[in-house]
Amino acid sequence: MSHSTAVTPCTFEAPSITSPQVRTHIALKECVGKRDLSEVFVVDCLHLCGSEQIVTVEWPRAHDFYTPTPQAHSPLLFTESVRQALAVSCHTAHDIPRGYSLGWEHLTLDVVADALRTTGSATTVQLQVIHSAIKRRRMGSVQLVAHVQGTVDGVYAGSAEVHYSAHPSSIYNRLRGPYADRAVFLRAAPPTTPVAPERVGRTNARDVVLSPTGEAGRWQMRVDTSHTVLYDHPHDHIPGMVLLEAVSQAAQASLKTPAAPVAFDTTFDGYVEFDAPCWLNATPLSPDLQGRPRVLIEAHQRERRVFSATVVLAPHGAR
Numbered sequence: 133m134s135h136s137t138a139v140t141p142c143t144f145e146a147p148s149i150t151s152p153q154v155r156t157h158i159a160l161k162e163c164v165g166k167r168d169l170s171e172v173f174v175v176d177c178l179h180l181c182g183s184e185q186i187v188t189v190e191w192p193r194a195h196d197f198y199t200p201t202p203q204a205h206s207p208l209l210f211t212e213s214v215r216q217a218l219a220v221s222c223h224t225a226h227d228i229p230r231g232y233s234l235g236w237e238h239l240t241l242d243v244v245a246d247a248l249r250t251t252g253s254a255t256t257v258q259l260q261v262i263h264s265a266i267k268r269r270r271m272g273s274v275q276l277v278a279h280v281q282g283t284v285d286g287v288y289a290g291s292a293e294v295h296y297s298a299h300p301s302s303i304y305n306r307l308r309g310p311y312a313d314r315a316v317f318l319r320a321a322p323p324t325t326p327v328a329p330e331r332v333g334r335t336n337a338r339d340v341v342l343s344p345t346g347e348a349g350r351w352q353m354r355v356d357t358s359h360t361v362l363y364d365h366p367h368d369h370i371p372g373m374v375l376l377e378a379v380s381q382a383a384q385a386s387l388k389t390p391a392a393p394v395a396f397d398t399t400f401d402g403y404v405e406f407d408a409p410c411w412l413n414a415t416p417l418s419p420d421l422q423g424r425p426r427v428l429i430e431a432h433q434r435e436r437r438v439f440s441a442t443v444v445l446a447p448h449g450a451r
Contacts, residue, residue, distance in 0.1 A: 164216040167365040187217035191255040197361040205248045217259045232298040242395040243290035272300040317366040320406040323356035332381035353410040369403040383427040383443035386414035391445035398441035
């Protein structure tokens with residue numbers, strides 16, 4: 133048995149507002165699931181109609197991980213901003229307790245390359261969040277669908293559609309079984325050898341999440357739980373943002389010329405565990421309608437597909 137919560141439809145508009153602080157800064161920071169508060173980008177949330185919020189995030193002038201080159205931020209900065217905005221929205225507007233475990237099931241996302249260019253100063257991004265579906269299950273779990281549109285100074289910067297779930301600990305522990313134990317985080321194997329950073333759009337080997345296999349178009353996921361941005365706190369599985377970074381790096385490594393991801397269509401089929409290798413394979417696809425390269429990335433663990441993504445990339449310098 134399940135029941136749905138009626139949601140008032142709202143349309144996307146580039147907002148022009150001076151947002152009052154409707155939640156205290158500290159309360160917002162506590163919603164996003166980060167132990168290191170300097171990694172929280174949300175600075176404000178304005179509640180509009182029942183299903184719509186405007187979440188304001190501030191990107192730093194440069195970030196140790198999310199700004200891999202002096203010229204541009206990573207698209208994962210936009211993705212992490214979306215993740216934080218949804219956490220704030222569901223906890224403050226949709227009665228999802230903060231103790232619930234949030235997990236993404238499907239993500240489509242695109243970002244404008246120009247919006248990622250560094251400017252020498254911090255960038256304020258407004259994210260319009262609309263939940264088009266919220267289904268509450270009898271035992272407390274919730275299924276949600278959210279649409280997010282980002283603007284910088286009123287100019288479109290990117291968008292996302294996210295299908296995700298929220299589970300109380302009783303249900304989550306039942307779903308995870310013997311893996312519902314964050315102690316596995318401490319037992320993760322040492323990091324494997326990284327691929328060359330320049331092959332995956334990075335300058336520091338510490339930020340590389342792929343290891344070579346000796347086979348073209350195939351990599352092992354590299355897990356370094358001491359990386360304080362990717363692994364801000366102990367987890368019972370490899371976080372979704374790490375998986376998306378692996379997708380981004382694999383897509384870049386599969387091309388012969390430098391390019392940056394600008395769109396993802398990702399399905400999360402299952403949890404990726406710490407106690408077994410995860411293998412990524414890249415398959416080139418036909419270009420998109422703009423002639424940009426597309427790559428299919430599929431990941432398997434214990435012979436089972438755990439996530440897949442179609443990635444669109446833009447050559448460096450393209451808008």
